[in-house]
Amino acid sequence: MNILLRHVLESLVRQGSLRVSGPNGMIDSFGDGTGAPAHIHIKTLGAERAITFDPMLALPEAYMRGEVDIPEGGVLGLMRIVFQNIGDAGIDTAWTRAIDGVRLAFRRFQQINTTRRSRRNVAVHYDLSVDLYRLFLDDDMQYSCAYFQRPEMTLDEAQSAKKRHIAAKLQLEPDLKVLDIGCGWGGLALYLARSFKADVLGVTLSREQHAAATDRARSEGLASRVRFDVRDYRELGERFDRVVSVGMFEHVGVNHYNTFFAKCAELLNPDGVILLHTVGRSGPPSTTSAFVRKHIFPGGYVPALSEVVPAIEKAGLVITDVEILRVHYADTLKHWGQRFAANRDKAKAIYDERFCRMWEFYLAASEAAFRWQDLVVFQIQLTRNNYKLPTNRDYMARCEKLLELHAMAHSNGDLH
Known part of the structure; x- marks a missing residue:
């Protein structure tokens, strides 16, 4: 040495x-x-x-x-x-x-995420084969932090709990128009349409995700309520009652925070609600890991809360709730890593040994960062005023419980 x-x-x-x-x-x-x-x-x-x-x-x-x-x-x-x-x-x-x-x-230069560059960056990661993601994600293809209400939850149970947790914070009612920015493979959008009869538009920059999500909507008989578009959120013009974004804000880039929240405010109806779910850091502003930026998420950045709040204020939005999910993503990544390891030969057949070693390092190092560094998950609820939502959090717990009971009844065949 x-x-x-x-x-x-x-x-x-x-x-x-x-x-x-x-x-x-x-x-x-x-x-x-x-x-x-x-x-x-x-x-x-x-x-x-x-x-x-x-x-x-x-x-x-x-x-x-x-x-x-x-x-x-x-x-x-x-x-x-x-x-x-x-x-x-x-x-x-x-x-x-x-x-x-x-x-x-130079971090701001690395995060100049124009619409063209954003599409190129997204393709690096999210246009990988959907068969790869099926090897380690839950059945609903949720590629974001799960919510472990109970430590013994399986990955599928915790991802279902995450969807209930987000839905409760949106305070949904039947027939509302919902925008899902960064909709992934469509799981959350389909859940909101199925559970609340919402009309949902999901936008993504990934053609692979769009194709898979569209097929799911059609096969589940929800194509009349859910549509998916390959579109940048900055290109949208219609208004929505609810806006939700899960695991997409990490790709916006610090240069574009003002644009993101200004656009969300523009797209939101006067009595609307926004729920932002994003990886964040409990410490001060920093830089993206050089490995992650180069090989995994080009253009990506994990923000400190101090970088996000000024852009929210500037857009004229009101922060009505902030929750910090600690360790939940570490546990999610642990499940993903175990599943990837169990299916490593299949991943290697899709790509190669170098790719498998890259993803092994990415999943394990990410888990370590959530366990022993300052990475967390922010859930930030936003409205236009202080009076749209109840003044305590009880309504969230009630909604989550009802959704859980409904899912249990459905799985037991008690609903007709």
């Missing part, structure tokens, strides 16, 4: 048990020996040099190429040791501080 990398690891890993095998076969140990151990094998001098100077990008890239293996602890165990030692501040060396400073300075 080169002397600079050894110095970085000695400074970084004060707690835990990390062993590193270098290209020369030598093994170095770091930490105080506590906790579950992790062992990383760096196979080439090129990978070792790259990791020395830009570890948060070079490590996952070397793992993707097979130049790094993690024979003990896996990606999750390794990232646990890293995150628990660095906290939220990052790896603190002069070189990594310089790299992070450059990334922070």
